[in-house]
Amino acid sequence: MKRILIPFLSIACLVLIWNGYSQHADSKTDLFHFKHSYVGDNSAVANIVKELAHHQELHQIALETKQTPYGIHLTYKDIETEQVEQEIKETVLFNATYLFVLVDNVDRITFTFPDYTFTVTRDKLDSWYNTQLSTIEQEQAVTKLIQRHLNSETKINQVFAD
Secondary structure, three states, X not given: OHHHHHHHHHHHHHHHHHHHHHHHHOOOOOHHHHOOXXXXXXXXXXXXXXXXXXXXXXXXXXXXXXXXXOEEEEEEOOOOOOOHHXXXXXXXXXXXXXXXXXXXXXXXXXXXXXXXXXXXXHHHHHHHHOOOHHHOOOHHHHXXXXXXXXXXXXXXXXXXXX
């Protein structure tokens, strides 16, 4: 009886462990599932934001849907890093890019941090990237675009020059 029971229990444990790992690997949300969302869809916006940079420091999401231009206001807690201002600027650009790609009718996004507030408009980022963000249909294209533009502090500061 022990000869049968021990191998059976071992196999059962391995199957359970493997199943747990594969479920965890699939748990990351496919952001492009939310492509063509609208600012008024608070659940879609929240699901997008919880997958973006520094989501763990996000304190509050406010949707500005009463009148155009429509907006999203994201309030963050402190970000702990050595170069706080640069990290915040990169986070603003990264997160705004994804939101402008995925949410069709968002015109502006305001990011509030304890010591900084930045507002980024769709027109400004479209111009900075020299592409219409709403036309991007694949996550790889967004990643490449962001990587190309976030490689220079001078380039990043162009967005925040006003």
